[in-house]
Amino acid sequence: xxxxxxxxxxxxxxxxxxxxxxxxxxxxxxxxxxxxxxxxxxxxxxxxxxxxxxxxxxxxxxxxxxxxxxxxxxxxxxxxxxxxxxxxxxxxxxxxxxxxxxxxxxxxxxxxxxxxxxxxxxxxxxxxxxxxxxxxxxxxxxxxxxxxxxxxxxxxxxxxxxxxxxxxxxxxxxxxxxxxxxxxxxxxxxxxxxxxxxxxxxxxxxxxxxxxxxxxxxxxxxxxxxxxxxxxxx
Numbered sequence: 305x306x307x308x309x310x311x312x313x314x315x316x317x318x319x320x321x322x323x324x325x326x327x328x329x330x331x332x333x334x335x336x337x338x339x340x341x342x343x344x345x346x347x348x349x350x351x352x353x354x355x356x357x358x359x360x361x362x363x364x365x366x367x368x369x370x371x372x373x374x375x376x377x378x379x380x381x382x383x384x385x386x387x388x389x390x391x392x393x394x395x396x397x398x399x400x401x402x403x404x405x406x407x408x409x410x411x412x413x414x415x416x417x418x419x420x421x422x423x424x425x426x427x428x429x430x431x432x433x434x435x436x437x438x439x440x441x442x443x444x445x446x447x448x449x450x451x452x453x454x455x456x457x458x459x460x461x462x463x464x465x466x467x468x469x470x471x472x473x474x475x476x477x478x479x480x481x482x483x484x485x486x487x488x489x490x491x492x493x494x495x496x497x498x499x500x501x502x503x504x505x506x507x508x509x510x511x512x513x514x515x516x517x518x519x520x521x522x523x524x525x526x527x528x529x530x531x532x533x534x535x536x537x538x
Contacts, residue, residue: 388462390439391436419441423437429478439471444475447468454469
């Protein structure tokens with residue numbers, strides 16, 4: 305509390321008085337309860353502000369997660385876009401060194417082209433819109449000769465796995481149809497070729513195959529005779 309007063313002191317004139325203001329004195333009379341109340345209010349305001357920031361952060365995170373869930377569908381992208389296509393690769397192999405064709409397709413280029421011409425002449429394979437007969441033979445030879453995985457063949461020929469599988473199967477079926485023209489069973493006058501008969505790599509397989517085909521042929525002939533006799537009786 306400030307106290308103001310008037311102090312009189314004698315001067316040169318007895319009738320004159322000088323009014324002097326005394327300095328104000330401030331006493332620490334603010335109660336401690338007010339400070340604690342202010343601190344409590346400040347702490348509560350800070351807590352409310354932090355809670356508000358947490359709520360806003362959770363809302364932002366939920367919105368981001370929702371956007372990510374909506375965008376989970378992948379955007380389709382073309383995969384086989386290389387300019388080094390299978391047709392170009394096969395052409396370079398066939399036109400290059402003769403050893404390249406043998407190492408790649410397990411046959412010389414002349415035999416490769418002859419096999420293609422035979423299958424085309426017999427109308428067993430034909431060019432399609434995106435895959436030529438040369439590339440079809442190359443797919444078959446590369447897969448059979450090396451046992452390459454379908455993913456590596458897709459990269460080599462720049463075609464999908466469905467396309468490669470389809471044409472490999474087509475060539476397999478076409479070559480299987482040549483068995484009646486190029487596979488002959490041994491007879492008394494024409495036995496097994498010495499190169500096959502005296503080679504352990506070939507003859508065990510041809511021996512079993514020959515025995516199976518002979519038995520099948522005899523069985524079919526026997527059934528034919530029985531059918532003829534049964535027809536004559538009726």
